[in-house]
Amino acid sequence: MPESVDDEASPRRPDPAQGFPRPLWRALDRIPVPPPFSARTWRSPLRGPWLTSVFGAVLLVGMTVVIVTGLMSFDTYAPWFGQAAPADVGPFHLPYYDQPTSPSWLYRLTQGLHVGGGLVLVPVVLAKLWSVVPKLFAWPPVRSLAQLLERVSLLALVGGVLFEMVTGVMNIQYDYGFGFSFYTGHYWGAWVFIAGFVVHVLLKFPTMLRALRAGAVGRWLHDSAAQTRPETDDHGTGLVAVAPSPPSMSRRTLVAVVAGGSGLMALHAVGNTVDALRPLAFLSPRGQSYGSPDGVVGPTDFQVNRTAFGAGIRPDIADSWALRLSGGRAPVVLTRADLEAMGLATETLPIACVEGWSTTRTWTGVRLRDLAARAGVPSPSTAVVQSLEAAGPFARVVLQGSQVLAPRSLLALRVGGADLSLDHGFPARVIVPALPGVHNTKWVGAIEFRR
Amino acid sequence: MTRAWRAFTRSYGANPLHLLALLGSFALVGGVLYHVVDDPDAELIGIWFLGAVIAHDLVLYPLYALADRGLAAGRWARRRVTGRPPRVPGTNHVRIPAMGSLLLLGVFWPTVGGAAEPVLRFAAGLDTAPFLDRWLLATAALFLGSAVVYAVRLGRAARRPVGTDPPPGTDPHPRTEGS
Numbered sequence: 203m204p205e206s207v208d209d210e211a212s213p214r215r216p217d218p219a220q221g222f223p224r225p226l227w228r229a230l231d232r233i234p235v236p237p238p239f240s241a242r243t244w245r246s247p248l249r250g251p252w253l254t255s256v257f258g259a260v261l262l263v264g265m266t267v268v269i270v271t272g273l274m275s276f277d278t279y280a281p282w283f284g285q286a287a288p289a290d291v292g293p294f295h296l297p298y299y300d301q302p303t304s305p306s307w308l309y310r311l312t313q314g315l316h317v318g319g320g321l322v323l324v325p326v327v328l329a330k331l332w333s334v335v336p337k338l339f340a341w342p343p344v345r346s347l348a349q350l351l352e353r354v355s356l357l358a359l360v361g362g363v364l365f366e367m368v369t370g371v372m373n374i375q376y377d378y379g380f381g382f383s384f385y386t387g388h389y390w391g392a393w394v395f396i397a398g399f400v401v402h403v404l405l406k407f408p409t410m411l412r413a414l415r416a417g418a419v420g421r422w423l424h425d426s427a428a429q430t431r432p433e434t435d436d437h438g439t440g441l442v443a444v445a446p447s448p449p450s451m452s453r454r455t456l457v458a459v460v461a462g463g464s465g466l467m468a469l470h471a472v473g474n475t476v477d478a479l480r481p482l483a484f485l486s487p488r489g490q491s492y493g494s495p496d497g498v499v500g501p502t503d504f505q506v507n508r509t510a511f512g513a514g515i516r517p518d519i520a521d522s523w524a525l526r527l528s529g530g531r532a533p534v535v536l537t538r539a540d541l542e543a544m545g546l547a548t549e550t551l552p553i554a555c556v557e558g559w560s561t562t563r564t565w566t567g568v569r570l571r572d573l574a575a576r577a578g579v580p581s582p583s584t585a586v587v588q589s590l591e592a593a594g595p596f597a598r599v600v601l602q603g604s605q606v607l608a609p610r611s612l613l614a615l616r617v618g619g620a621d622l623s624l625d626h627g628f629p630a631r632v633i634v635p636a637l638p639g640v641h642n643t644k645w646v647g648a649i650e651f652r653r
Numbered sequence: 654m655t656r657a658w659r660a661f662t663r664s665y666g667a668n669p670l671h672l673l674a675l676l677g678s679f680a681l682v683g684g685v686l687y688h689v690v691d692d693p694d695a696e697l698i699g700i701w702f703l704g705a706v707i708a709h710d711l712v713l714y715p716l717y718a719l720a721d722r723g724l725a726a727g728r729w730a731r732r733r734v735t736g737r738p739p740r741v742p743g744t745n746h747v748r749i750p751a752m753g754s755l756l757l758l759g760v761f762w763p764t765v766g767g768a769a770e771p772v773l774r775f776a777a778g779l780d781t782a783p784f785l786d787r788w789l790l791a792t793a794a795l796f797l798g799s800a801v802v803y804a805v806r807l808g809r810a811a812r813r814p815v816g817t818d819p820p821p822g823t824d825p826h827p828r829t830e831g832s
Contacts, residue, residue, distance in 0.1 A: 221666030292688055324760055331709065338710055346666020351675045357706065358682055364705035376772040377763030380701050382694035391702065393685045401678035405671065427742070450728065450744050459749055463756045484787050485761040487773055512776040 219438070221346025230342035244336040247446035248453055250433030251413035252422050254441060256457065257330035258410050262403060264323045265363075269399070271316035272392055275556065277301070278309055278638050283584070283600035287385035294393050303608035306635035310475070310554035313638070317558025318471025320370050325463030327363055329456070333441070340440060352405065359402050362395025374488050374557045413437050427452040474559040489559030501618025502626055504563060507555050507639060510624040513591040515645050523629045525613075529585075529651035530578020538629060541615065544568050544576070549610045555639040565633045567614035570606045570649075579651035582606055587632055590647040596640045605634050606651070613646060717755075724748060740810040746803040750795035757791055 220227045237243040273296045279286035282298055302308060344350040366388060373384045380387065416435050425431070430449035436442040473483025483489070489505040510517070525541065527534040536544075547569050554560035574582050585606045591597045605611060611634040615622065622628040627644025634642060662668050689695050724744050731739065763769040765788045767781045774780055 219666065222664035288688075288692070290688070292684070294684065294688065321760070325756060328756075332714070335710075335714060347664075348666035348671055351672070351679075355675055355678050358678065360710075361702050361706045364709050365702045368701070368705050371760055372763055372769075375761065375763040375769045376776060377769040378772060379763070379768055380697070382697045382701070386689070386692060386694050387698045387701070390685050390689045390698065394682055394702070397678045397681035397685070401674050404674045427745075447725070450725070450742065451748070455745065455749075459752060462749075463753060466753060466757060467760065484791065485757060485764055485784055487764050487769065487777070487779060487781070487784070490777075490779065506777060508776050509778045511778065 219345050219349070221348060227342060227345045231345075233341075235341045238339040239341040241336070241340070241440070242445040243339070245443050245445060245447040247430055247432045247443055247449045248451065248456055249333055249336065250422075250442045251409065251435070251437045251439045252416070252433050253453060253456075254330065254333040254439070255410040255413040257326055257333060257460070258406065259414065260326050261323065261330060262407075262410075264319060264326065265399060267315055268319045268323065269392065269396060271312040271319070274312050275316055275638075276389065278312075278636075279641070280600065280602060283602075285598075285600055287383060287595070288389055291389070300602060300604060301636065303605055303611065303635045303637075306551050306610065308636040309638055310552045310560045310636075313554055313556060314471070314475050314558060314560060317370070317374060318468070318474070320367065321467040321471055322464045324367055324371070324467055325460050327367065328463075329460045331360070336441065336443075355398055355401050357398070358394050359398030362391060362398050365391045366395055374486070376487060409437055409439065413439075423454045423457065425452055425454075427455065471558070475561075477561055483559075486559075488555065488557045489561075501563075501620040502623035504561050504626075505555075505559055506625045507557070507559075508594075508644075510628075510645070513589075513594060513645070515590060515624065517624060519590065519624070519645065520629055523647075525630065525646065526648040527573060527577035527651070528648065529582065529653070532578075534577050536576075538615070541568050541613075541630070544572060546615070547612060549612060549633075551610060551612075551633055551635055553633065553639050553642060560639075563617050564619070565612055565614040566616040566619070567612040567630065567633070569609065570601075570611040570613060570632070570634070571609070573613060573649060574606055574651045577649070577651050579653055582651035582653060584652045586650040586652070587643045587646055588648040588650070589643045590645040596643065599632075599641045599643050601632075601634065601637075601641075605637065608635060610635050613649075720751075721748070741803065741806045743803060746799045750792070750799040753795045754788075754792040757788055761788065 234240075276286060276291075277296055277298060278301060280301065281289075281291070281295065344353060369380060369384060369388045369391065372378070372380065373388070378384065413435075416437075422433065427449050430452050432442050432446045469482040469484075470486045471483075473479050473481065474486055474489050480489075488507070492503050492506060520538075523538065525536045527536065545568075546566050548564060548566045550562060550564045552560055552562045570585070571580075574580055574585065581603065583603045585601045585603075587599045587601060589597045612632070613630050614627075614633045615630055617626060622631060627646070630646045631644040632642050632646060658669065665672060689698065692698075724747060728742075728744055758765060761784070764773075764781055764784045767785075770781045
């Protein structure tokens with residue numbers, strides 16, 4: 203660390219990192235402090251700007267993907283119909299755009315990346331925080347107004363990422379123990395994190411590049427544990443241990459361990475999406491409830507996020523069921539037999555849940571655009587789908603016109619050739635390409651087509 | 654202009670763009686607070702936000718650092734007793750599976766610990782009973798795998814004739830520094 207050596211050699215020369223008022227910072231610097239505030243507390247020879255930059259580079263790319271797909275997720279709920287939470291976000295959203303219905307796997311991809319990517323990054327975030335923990339306790343805590351403000355902004359960064367990880371991880375496991383609305387907390391927490399993340403990248407990107415470029419990028423991966431030495435250039439970061447202990451792990455082992463941890467998380471992300479690999483998601487409860495509670499293997503034996511019991515749907519729903527279409531000159535009421543007589547279509551479409559699981563099934567039913575024509579509104583601007591579910595945030599969903607008119611959008615009566623099971627929305631459910639799972643309304647009772 | 658810039662940089666501690674970027678960031682956070690402050694959940698969200706930082710930085714981190722000190726103390730004690738380095742260092746064969754196991758436990762705590770049970774049963778008709786067993790099995794598999802690798806490395810080391818071990822501290826990048 204040439205800088206500090208210089209300082210010791212000529213104590214009169216001001217430390218360039220010290221701003222106004224310099225005497226204050228200098229006085230603070232002279233106070234002897236006990237651990238964990240003294241620099242000698244931090245002994246790992248692995249810490250250094252190169253290691254932190256490796257984790258930082260991974261997070262720069264990974265977090266960008268998770269942030270963008272997360273903000274896209276908000277738009278897929280069509281907030282402009284007043285059906286997203288939080289309801290009023292002011293300018294805090296991506297530009298609103300008509301939701302595409304093709305490719306049908308678009309939402310499956312973006313939401314899978316958001317949830318799976320978030321899980322995979324958990325070990326990287328923990329490793330990155332470990333690598334910079336000496337900075338948290340560094341003495342003096344700041345040496346200029348610039349550092350003071352930067353440390354305040356780190357609260358948004360670190361608090362944001364930890365808050366988003368905790369709420370996200372709890373939500374995908376049905377744990378709402380935090381007591382506030384998940385959507386409200388996770389959405390606003392994301393914007394605080396974005397505020398911290400963007401400014402951190404702006405301020406630290408040059409340091410990251412310098413640390414990675416010093417020597418070859420992989421230079422510090424060659425050493426075995428016994429050969430491991432502290433990094434030679436601190437780049438003014440204060441991360442390299444001043445009193446390192448003998449190494450017990452090499453940098454390549456540490457990087458491999460973090461990658462292995464991400465791999466354990468990736469197993470769950472993949473197992474939530476690929477049917478043949480479901481057992482890999484061995485600790486994930488989402489996507490493991492099946493539509494045939496008695497364990498009967500059949501076409502309706504796939505993931506359920508919300509059972510009929512949970513939605514308050516009684517098993518005798520079919521006895522009096524008829525679909526009510528409105529919006530035209532007069533309401534139209536269609537029995538199941540009427541629907542069957544309309545001419546059924548079969549489409550293979552994915553269903554993807556906001557909590558990250560997804561699957562592909564073959565659905566058979568009446569095209570939504572045929573129902574619109576039957577109701578007397580052949581080109582609706584929107585359609586309001588009403589479930590028989592009495593309460594719940596998704597009992598009523600507005601679809602945009604292009605989603606109703608998309609040729610592959612169905613009011614499904616059957617899946618995989620069998621009638622829908624009660625848990626999958628019997629007698630009829632909506633299935634629209636690239637629409638979030640919760641908006642594919644189950645137990646549909648009425649549809650209102652609006653001009 | 655340049656002089657003013659330099660004077661600012663000297664007293665502030667970084668160039669003016671640094672301040673501009675941070676002010677932008679604070680403005681964004683301010684905008685979020687403005688929107689969220691009237692929400693009935695605002696207080697609880699704030700508590701969890703700060704709680705997450707405190708829980709990680711001042712509870713979780715010291716705990717795992719302390720646990721790792723235990724392994725370091727074991728290594729130190731061993732050196733004091735035998736005086737010669739181990740044929741194959743065992744520390745990481747405990748450390749790494751423990752890290753994997755604790756990562757799974759931490760991330761899937763609501764499921765493994767059963768906190769998610771009521772909602773899971775109501776919404777999906779599932780219970781969390783099998784998940785504790787699965788986590789225990791995964792933990793056993795991680796430690797078993799690590800033990801097998803350790804045994805293989807021990808066997809290899811035993812077959813290596815004495816004296817051909819690379820001397821500890823061999824440095825592929827010779828440097829002039831003394832440690």
